[in-house]
Every structure is written in structure tokens, then in C-alpha cells.
Amino acid sequence: MILLASLTKGAAILFVGGVVPRLTDARKELRRTQIADAAVRCFSRNGLERTSIADISAESGLSTGSIYSHYRNKADLVRAAACEVLAKRADVLREYAALDAPPDPDELLARLTAAIDPAEARVGVQTWGEATTDPDIRDIVVDTTDRMRAMLHDCVTAWLIKVKHHEPAPARERAAPIAHRVMALYQAELLYAALRTPTEETAS
Amino acid sequence: MILLASLTKGAAILFVGGVVPRLTDARKELRRTQIADAAVRCFSRNGLERTSIADISAESGLSTGSIYSHYRNKADLVRAAACEVLAKRADVLREYAALDAPPDPDELLARLTAAIDPAEARVGVQTWGEATTDPDIRDIVVDTTDRMRAMLHDCVTAWLIKVKHHEPAPARERAAPIAHRVMALYQAELLYAALRTPTEETAS
DNA sequence: GTCTATACGATGATAGAC
């Protein structure tokens, strides 16, 4: 780790004025996710707006100045956190979509529901609320939702073809409304998970 | 209207030190809803937290001092607004539940979806987000959701009995999962409506 | 890059006249 860090610095010096200093970028990205992760934990406890930069500073162990050297402003950080949470949920789905023995829709929904992390569900729902007024967040949410629905579509289509022995063309067509419903039911489960779970008290 | 107002004041004077001055209470409640309505419009545009008391003051035409004489603080006002919006959505449902020709679940969902007001949907979704961290709001959301699900349960039960000619006892049992699904799909539609609709730009 | 200290603005809430 320490060796890697020193190598990184060396590489950065070597590449000054040259092409992309990859390793330095990778480390910078690592810091960014470290901050974003801390932000997500704060958001999960106190919500998007009730979390101050000072809170994230305390949670991440970094100073406010350091945070602002990685993110332009708070909105930028909120966007990054929203991306992270939503993308993580999409990844869970991608896993099932690539399965060679596709589960039926009910089973698919059950697995997705079982994989919900309450803390991330809270931030996800907070993101929905923010999306109603912030165009940037809105785009992130809509895009992620569309991508997830598309993956569900692929998953259901594969199930129709491989298990129910439909022809590919009609299978894709019939899969669309089913994917829409599974997505809707999943979102509802996400909401329930976010509300059901006891939100641990903040130390304010 | 003016006559009613003067009558109200007279009644209040007559009942000073006596029993409940009903009409005065009614007028006070009217002011409260007037403020709450203005708050809902502001929330719909700018969100729960980005709306200042000054915004609500401008929207309602009342001063900040006047607002604080009707609501203890902003959190109290947010609670009132949340109650109002959620209750209004429940009322739409109650209407269909009382119908003597109960619609089938798909039709029920379609009607509920068609009755969605985008502005209120936005505040509703914002309420969900707030509910993830604010226990008071959480209770309001959960209670309202439970009541709505119960009404859906009644509605579906009535449909099973009157249209599908089930016996009452098994009908109630079979209606439960159906009501759960309709509720979930409705909430998803509410989310879509809140995100789909272009949020008009604020005048900040 | 990271820290401490701070400036500046915004906002929730109150005081006191009418």
C-alpha cells in the first residue's frame, strides 16, 4: 500500500506535462469515493439537506477544506453520492440479469427485495425527493431507473425464451410490461425498507 | 362571507370565558389551511427544505410573524402540509371504495393513476424522503399508507364478492395480497408522475 | 493536499407597535 503510494507519486512526477497520470487519478478517485461514502452514511442518518459539510468532515476524518478540494460544492457531492447509491443498486440487478438460469419474475423480485440494504434504501428515497426539484438529480434518477428497467427487460426476456420457450421476438415484446411491473414493485419495496427500518438517532 | 366573518367575531365575544368558541376556531382553521396550501405550492416548486418561511410568507400574502402565530415552527408547518397532501390522496381512494359497482383491480389502479395531480405527487415524494429521517413525518406517512391499503382492501374485497361472487370470508383473505400490489403499483406511479412532470422554474 | 480560521449570506424565530 505504502509502496503503491510512493510509486504513484513517482509516476506523477514522471508524467508531469505528459500524458494522463493514471495512478494519481486513481488515487484521487479513491479519495473521492472515500468522501462520498462518508456522505452517504451521513445522508442515511440525517437526510440530504440536514447533513452539513462539517458532518461529512467528521464522518470522513477529513477537513472541510480537503473536501472542497475534491468536490466543487455540496450539490456536486450530493450528485456523486446519488450516483453511487443508485449505481450500486443497479449492479445488484445486473448480476441476476447475466445468470444463465434466469429466475421467474416473482423470484426475481424476491431476490432483489432480499438484497436491499436499508441504509442505502433511505438515501435512495431521499434522492427521489430531491429529484422532484433538482434537475440534475432528476436526470440521474431517471437515467438509472431506465437502465435498471432495461436490465429487468433483458432478464425477463431471457426467462421467457429459456424457460417458457417463447420465440425471441414476441418474448421481448411480452417482457416489457412485466419488467415495468417488477420495477414498480421493487421501488415500492425500497420505499417500505426505507420507512420500516428504525433510523438510528443522530448525535446532535 | 363578510357577514359570516362579523358573526364569527360576535360569537367569539359572547363566548369569552365560556365554552368553545366554535366559529372562531373554524376561522382559525381556515387560516391554517390557507397557510398550509401556500406552503404546499412552495414545496412543490422548491422542495421541503429549500422553501423558507419568507417564501411561504410571499406565497400566502401573510407576514412571517402571522405565520408563526398559527404554527409553532417550520417543522410543525411541514407536518401539517404533509398531512394535508396525504389525506387528500386518501380521499380520492375513499371515493372509489364506496362505489356500489366496484372496479376490478386493474381498472382501480388506472383510475387512481389518472387522478394523480403532479404538484401534489411531488410533495408526496418529498414527504417520503423526509420520512426516512424525521420520525413524526414517518408516522404520518406510514399511517396514511396503512389506511389507504386498508381502503384498497375493502375495495378489492367488495369486487371479489359482488362481481366474482366469492364468499365474504375467503374474499377478504384473497384480497390482501392484491391490495398490497395495487398499493405498491400506485406508489410507483406517484413517483413517476412526480419525476416526469417538468418542475417549473423558481423565481429566485 | 490538507489543515485552521474566518467571512459572508441565508434563514428560523422573536419583539414590539398598531
Add this chain to the structure above:
DNA sequence: GTCTATCATCGTATAGAC
């Protein structure tokens, strides 16, 4: 009950040392 004017607090963002 309603207004205007004001206070005090909090939080974002920056400056400058190391």
C-alpha cells in the same frame, strides 16, 4: 391578529499557512 424590523444562529465556501 397582523405587521415591520431585527437578532442570533448556522452552514457554505474561501484564504492562507504548512
